[in-house]
Structure formats: structure tokens, C-alpha cells
Amino acid sequence: MRIAIDGMGGDNAPVAVIDGAIQALKEYNNIELYITGPKEIINSELDKYTYPKDKVTVIDAKEVILPSEHPVMALRRKKDSSIVKSLNLVKDGTCDGIISAGSTGAFLAGCTLIIGRINGIERPALAPIMPGRHGNFMIVDVGANVDCKPAFLVQFAKMGKIYYQKIFNVKNPSIGLINIGEEEEKGNELTKATYQLLKEENSLNFKGNIEPRDIPTGDTNILVSDGFVGNTALKMYEGSASSILGIMKDEVLRSSIISKLGVVLLKPVLKNIMRKFDYKEVGGAPFLGVDGICIKAHGSSDAKAFKNAIKQTKIFYENDVLKHIKNEFSIEN
Amino acid sequence: MRIAIDGMGGDNAPVAVIDGAIQALKEYNNIELYITGPKEIINSELDKYTYPKDKVTVIDAKEVILPSEHPVMALRRKKDSSIVKSLNLVKDGTCDGIISAGSTGAFLAGCTLIIGRINGIERPALAPIMPGRHGNFMIVDVGANVDCKPAFLVQFAKMGKIYYQKIFNVKNPSIGLINIGEEEEKGNELTKATYQLLKEENSLNFKGNIEPRDIPTGDTNILVSDGFVGNTALKMYEGSASSILGIMKDEVLRSSIISKLGVVLLKPVLKNIMRKFDYKEVGGAPFLGVDGICIKAHGSSDAKAFKNAIKQTKIFYENDVLKHIKNEFSIEN
Known part of the structure; x- marks a missing residue:
């Protein structure tokens, strides 16, 4: 499948985005990536890695939409932004899906306005x-x-x-x-x-x-x-989750040396617990009801989170989720 | 102050209610309790304790409103319920405040319908x-x-x-x-x-x-x-909080003996954490905006939680919260 990647979206873009993309390329078969962003910046990040060059296309986009901007206004004004360019790649059929860790508002508005809703769906939903x-x-x-x-x-x-x-x-x-x-x-x-x-x-x-x-x-x-x-x-x-784990840390810090030893012994257990709450394992949130595979990655995604968002996009594609949703609603209407 | 106690409200009534009430009587000065419920049942619970008899009045009420009942319908039909009787004690000026661990719906509806809103308040709120x-x-x-x-x-x-x-x-x-x-x-x-x-x-x-x-x-x-x-x-x-602590328990149970030893060493810390999340320490929730001191205790209150609800009612009373709220809204209207 061909995946459009908003190269400049997210707190850790483009470094974590490119890092995660390269990891995904090495780990998963049958994916091709179209990465949008300022060509020089994206290319200089890519140059840090060895990877199959025929699997990556860089699409130049000079602008970036920030989370602080008004979503719809920004989409209209910044046609040359990494998010608009990657949405267009899905719209025109070049790509099968899109991932962005950027502004949630701009992403959701862009999916709806540029890619469009599935026939029969009243409102797409983030899930x-x-x-x-x-x-x-x-x-x-x-x-x-x-x-x-x-x-x-x-x-x-x-x-x-x-x-x-x-x-x-x-x-x-x-x-x-x-x-x-x-x-x-x-x-x-x-x-x-x-x-x-x-x-x-x-x-x-x-x-x-x-x-x-x-x-x-x-x-x-x-x-x-x-x-x-x-x-x-x-x-x-x-x-x-974050406050409860914080309270635990506070309590341990002011506890006796014996309790601190207890924490050391519990390390493997605590690691398992942290893994259970790690959003990076999950990938991103699908935006269901739009006519494309649209995955919103967490704004603070690191390379691992981004890699997992790519995996999720691939599973979405390989299981024909989009077709099944379309079928469900075409019967209705 | 005189406090009306719904003797039959809550999962652990009347045992925990009476137990908590007696504990409060011994710990706090200047309180008198009016406990509603079937006279024989309440009295036989009270008989288990030694306490200053002049501080407790039992008000007979033969019926009980369950959380599954429709609040307003139940209030209308069951005039002889422990909750209606205790609300009336505030309404007629016998008591300064009321505590119930029973049906939240019936309690809130009863406070509004029987005790009434403060002038100028559009909607009382549970806080x-x-x-x-x-x-x-x-x-x-x-x-x-x-x-x-x-x-x-x-x-x-x-x-x-x-x-x-x-x-x-x-x-x-x-x-x-x-x-x-x-x-x-x-x-x-x-x-x-x-x-x-x-x-x-x-x-x-x-x-x-x-x-x-x-x-x-x-x-x-x-x-x-x-x-x-x-x-x-x-x-x-x-x-x-409960799921996160549950996940921890699950993980510890299936962990090594070394990790289990870690838990033993951490016991005092874990106890502090549990105390932080203990609703029993807090008391109950005031229903603000009605013309009386109305405290909703947690449905699963034990004796300690109920005792703390009484303490909270007393603080509410001694700090003249009701008068201050009335003043605020009388200026407005």
C-alpha cells in the first residue's frame, strides 16, 4: 500500500516521523511512503539512514499548519502545507491512506473537506x-x-x-x-x-x-x-493514570530506603504496567467515516509511536475496513 | 447543631450508619442526631453501643426508598420513608442539616422538592x-x-x-x-x-x-x-484509579517472588497512596443551592465514611456556608 505521511506534523517532527517511517520500511512488507514537507529538510533527515530508496517519495511542501491556527482557515490559506499536500495524495488516488501527528483540528477538517465523507455517513468520528x-x-x-x-x-x-x-x-x-x-x-x-x-x-x-x-x-x-x-x-x-503514577513517585521519593529497595525489586512489574499504558504501542486513532484511511497519530509521537501508526494503517488497509464500512452504509441508503 | 440522619440509606445501612453516628457523637462536640427508620430496627442497632442518650432521637419511618425506584414517584408515594422523614426534619426547622447515603436521585429530588431552593438559585448542584x-x-x-x-x-x-x-x-x-x-x-x-x-x-x-x-x-x-x-x-x-491499582495487583500476582518481596517492602508507601484515594476520608458531597445543609454520603459508605460525612456537615454549619451563599444570591436578585 502507498501511505502519505505528513512529514512536518507533531511535536517531534520531522525527526521522529522520519525515524519511525524508516523503521516501518525495514519491518513491514508492501508499503511505500510519500512524505510531505520542505524538500531540503525531509531529504537531509532521510540522508541519515540507509533504506530502500525506491520505497520513498518526497513531496515538496513549504508550509506547516500549527495546532494554534484555526483549522479551516489554515487549510484554505496554506495550500502548500505538508498536511494539505498529504491529504491531496489520498484525494487524487496516489496514496491509499494518510498519517499525521499534527494539529488534530486541521487533520479532521482536512480529511472531511479534502478527502470527503463516505456516502451515507452523517459525521465521521475519531476512534x-x-x-x-x-x-x-x-x-x-x-x-x-x-x-x-x-x-x-x-x-x-x-x-x-x-x-x-x-x-x-x-x-x-x-x-x-x-x-x-x-x-x-x-x-x-x-x-x-x-x-x-x-x-x-x-x-x-x-x-x-x-x-x-x-x-x-x-x-x-x-x-x-x-x-x-x-x-x-x-x-x-x-x-x-499520569496523576496516580505521579503520586506513587512522590510517595516513593519521600519514603524510607527500605521502600526504595522495594521499588528496585518491583522494576520488572512496573515496566509491564507502564507498557500497558503506553500510547506508543497502540499507534494512532482512525478517523472513521471519511473516504480514505486516515490515522491521527498522537501529537507527541516518538519514532516508535509513528512506526506503530504505520503498522495500524497497513492493518486497516489489509483488512478492507474501508470497503466494509462503505458496504454497510450503502445498503442503508 | 442538630443533624437528620437517613438511617436506612446506603448499601450498609443501618449498621454502618449507626456505627458512624455513634463514633461521631463520641468524637465531635455540639451535635445532636435525629435518626430516621423503623423504630425497632434503629433502636436494636443503637442498643449495641453506649452513648449519650440525650443526643439521639429516633424518628419512626416504616418505608425505605431504593435506588432502583423512580425518585419523584417514590418520594410522593412513600411519605413514611426514612429519607422523606429526615428531609421533613430540616424543612420544619427541627434539624439544621441532613445526611443520606441512600438513592442519589431520591435525595436530590427530595432536597429540591421538600427543602427547596435558595432564592435566586436556578439549579442546585452536587459538588x-x-x-x-x-x-x-x-x-x-x-x-x-x-x-x-x-x-x-x-x-x-x-x-x-x-x-x-x-x-x-x-x-x-x-x-x-x-x-x-x-x-x-x-x-x-x-x-x-x-x-x-x-x-x-x-x-x-x-x-x-x-x-x-x-x-x-x-x-x-x-x-x-x-x-x-x-x-x-x-x-x-x-x-x-481502581483499574490501574487492579492492573498492578494482576501484575504483582503473576510476578516473581522477588517482585512480591518488593511489594512487602513498599507496604507503607502503598498504604499512603490508598489513603489518598480513599473517599471515606472525604465525607460526602454537598448539594449546593438548596435551603439547608444537605450532604450526600457515598452509597457504599462504611462507618468511617459516615462519621466523616457528619464532620463535614458540622464544618458546613460552623462556617455559615449557607448564609454566605444566600447573601451572594440575594444581592444579585
Whole structure:
């Protein structure tokens, strides 16, 4: 497959992006990369490595869109930016997918405006995979749509199901509606109406309302919500993990020498735990519902995270997720 | 002060409630308790203890409202329930405050319907205090109001400020708006409009938007949001802490004997950490904006948690929080 890479997107671009891209080229078969960015800068990074030159094409792009810029305005003004150029590579069929670690706003707006929605999809949704205690879970949406209608959430559930099925090879993944109570009649106007719609979708393995307290167990595969609530859940999970591990560090630092020895003995266990919470292992978040394979990598991606985002893009492609989503919605419409 | 105690509310009632009440009587001065519930049951629990009999009055109530019941319907039908009877004790001036560990829905509806709102308050809000890495933080609201208008959130901020000031003796606590981006223009319709209103309130130490990732640090004292988002943040925090500690346990169990020895050496540190996350230390959540001191204790409160809820009620009373809230809103209207 041919993958467009936004060479200048992310806190550690272009160094980590190029590093991860080269690692991916060496590790995975059947990928070709189209890297966008200022030609001299990208080439001088590439020159640090030995790699199969026929697998990499550099596409010159002189501008960069920053996270602080207004997404839609920036997309319109900066036609020669690395993100716009890489989106165009998917749009014109040169590439099968795109990865960016840059501005989330510009990426989502660009995917929708330049690549476009799949026929029948009302709103595309950002759907990261997170590590839970008993398994991975996915939240759809985490910020692409802050104000939602019930029908949007039903589509989130259907797209999420196809993605989870194909990626994790789970036949009928469980689906929950994020809500502040388990009972059917609990929640706000949006969740109450969405519950009724999801209940009627017999093709979905709908488990009902899931309270946020139960999300991190990973016992429910796919959680749907509007992007505001989904983002709150996701960021609160990240923040809690980091604060709890921080509190532990604080406590250990001011503890006795015996306790510090305890930490030394526990090192392998702590390493396993940290690995469980490492977003770099997961790759990126697919933007489901647009007419291309669009993967948003974490803004602070290092080379390993970026390499894994490329792997994820490849799995998305090889499992024909896009075609399956299109089929699902073309039957409907 | 005289405190009405819902003797039958909570998973561990009446045993833990009575146990906690007796502990509080022995530890704190100047409190008198009015305990509601079936007279024989409450009395036979009380008989297990020696305590100053003149400080306890048992008010007979034959019925109990369960969390599974529809709050408003149950309140109307079960006039002889422990919760309705204890609410009436505040309503008629017999008691200065009420504590219940029972059905949250029935408690909030009962406080609003029976005790009533403070003049000028549009919507009362539930406002628990949580332990953060660098200090305690408070979320207003966590579920009393799932669909909110911007003006409600401004009132949440003002009430939260008074409570936090008086309880923690902080002169001008910082206030943040829970949002999915830091920039002023980020968020949904509610947060965008609320931001503009809060910005204009010069009496508030408004820090702007706070992303959920930054809530658990405790660097912002008071976080305002609609009850759905606030509940999501709160429950996700609880769930993350429990899942992360669970993952640690899982990893330790399958680890080497050396790592297990490490845990033994770390015991005192782990105990400190657990104490930091112990809701039992905190007490309960005040329901701010109703015309009485109304404290919702955790549904799974044990005796210690209940005792601390009584302590919290006493601090609320002794610091005249109710009068200060009334003053704030009477000037406005």
C-alpha cells in the first residue's frame, strides 16, 4: 500500500516521523511512503539512514499548519502545507491512506473537506483504542463532533463495530453507550434518545448504558458518545493514570530506603504496567467515516509511536475496513 | 447543631450508619442526631453501643426508598420513608442539616422538592471533593443537572467558590471550566457561551478552560461543568484509579517472588497512596443551592465514611456556608 505521511506534523517532527517511517520500511512488507514537507529538510533527515530508496517519495511542501491556527482557515490559506499536500495524495488516488501527528483540528477538517465523507455517513468520528484492565476498548467519538444527534451515535456504533471486528478479529464486539446511570431512562436528552435507537439495532451487540466508572475495565469493547463526553472520558483516563503514577513517585521519593529497595525489586512489574499504558504501542486513532484511511497519530509521537501508526494503517488497509464500512452504509441508503 | 440522619440509606445501612453516628457523637462536640427508620430496627442497632442518650432521637419511618425506584414517584408515594422523614426534619426547622447515603436521585429530588431552593438559585448542584496529586479539587455539578444553560454554570462557580473558601480557608480559589481544549473558542455550545460569562465575572478567579487531563493534578480548585460531563469526569477518575491499582495487583500476582518481596517492602508507601484515594476520608458531597445543609454520603459508605460525612456537615454549619451563599444570591436578585 502507498501511505502519505505528513512529514512536518507533531511535536517531534520531522525527526521522529522520519525515524519511525524508516523503521516501518525495514519491518513491514508492501508499503511505500510519500512524505510531505520542505524538500531540503525531509531529504537531509532521510540522508541519515540507509533504506530502500525506491520505497520513498518526497513531496515538496513549504508550509506547516500549527495546532494554534484555526483549522479551516489554515487549510484554505496554506495550500502548500505538508498536511494539505498529504491529504491531496489520498484525494487524487496516489496514496491509499494518510498519517499525521499534527494539529488534530486541521487533520479532521482536512480529511472531511479534502478527502470527503463516505456516502451515507452523517459525521465521521475519531476512534482511539485504549488499553483497559481486561482488554482494549475503543471510544467513538473523542472530539470530532462536540454537539451530536442520536442518529450520529448509531453510526459511530456501526463503524466502530466494523473496525473492531476487523482489527481484533472479534466476531461481535460489545457496544455500550456512555451514560451516567445504567438504567434505560437515565441520562441527558441525547443519551435517552440514543438508547432507544441502539436498542432497536438487532445487528449490534448492544449492552446498554455503561457508566464511566466501568470503561477502564475494558469489559465493553466499544463505547459510543458525543465527542465532548468521549474526549472527557479519554483525557480523564490519561490524566488519572499520569496523576496516580505521579503520586506513587512522590510517595516513593519521600519514603524510607527500605521502600526504595522495594521499588528496585518491583522494576520488572512496573515496566509491564507502564507498557500497558503506553500510547506508543497502540499507534494512532482512525478517523472513521471519511473516504480514505486516515490515522491521527498522537501529537507527541516518538519514532516508535509513528512506526506503530504505520503498522495500524497497513492493518486497516489489509483488512478492507474501508470497503466494509462503505458496504454497510450503502445498503442503508 | 442538630443533624437528620437517613438511617436506612446506603448499601450498609443501618449498621454502618449507626456505627458512624455513634463514633461521631463520641468524637465531635455540639451535635445532636435525629435518626430516621423503623423504630425497632434503629433502636436494636443503637442498643449495641453506649452513648449519650440525650443526643439521639429516633424518628419512626416504616418505608425505605431504593435506588432502583423512580425518585419523584417514590418520594410522593412513600411519605413514611426514612429519607422523606429526615428531609421533613430540616424543612420544619427541627434539624439544621441532613445526611443520606441512600438513592442519589431520591435525595436530590427530595432536597429540591421538600427543602427547596435558595432564592435566586436556578439549579442546585452536587459538588464532591476529590483528592488530586497536588491538592483537593471540587467538581460542580456531578449529576444533578444533565442538561444545563450557561447561567447555571456561573452559579455553580459562585457557590463552589464560597464552599471551597469556607471549608479549606482558601481566599480566592481558582475556577476552571471543564472543556476539551484550552483555547477560548474550543468546546460545545454550552462551554463556549459559559466561557464568555465566566470571563466577565471579576469576582471569580477564573483560570479559563481546563482539559480533563489536567483535572487530577488538583492544580485548579473548582471545576464547573454540566452534570453529565462532571459525572463522567468523576466516575472516570474513580474507575481509572481502581483499574490501574487492579492492573498492578494482576501484575504483582503473576510476578516473581522477588517482585512480591518488593511489594512487602513498599507496604507503607502503598498504604499512603490508598489513603489518598480513599473517599471515606472525604465525607460526602454537598448539594449546593438548596435551603439547608444537605450532604450526600457515598452509597457504599462504611462507618468511617459516615462519621466523616457528619464532620463535614458540622464544618458546613460552623462556617455559615449557607448564609454566605444566600447573601451572594440575594444581592444579585
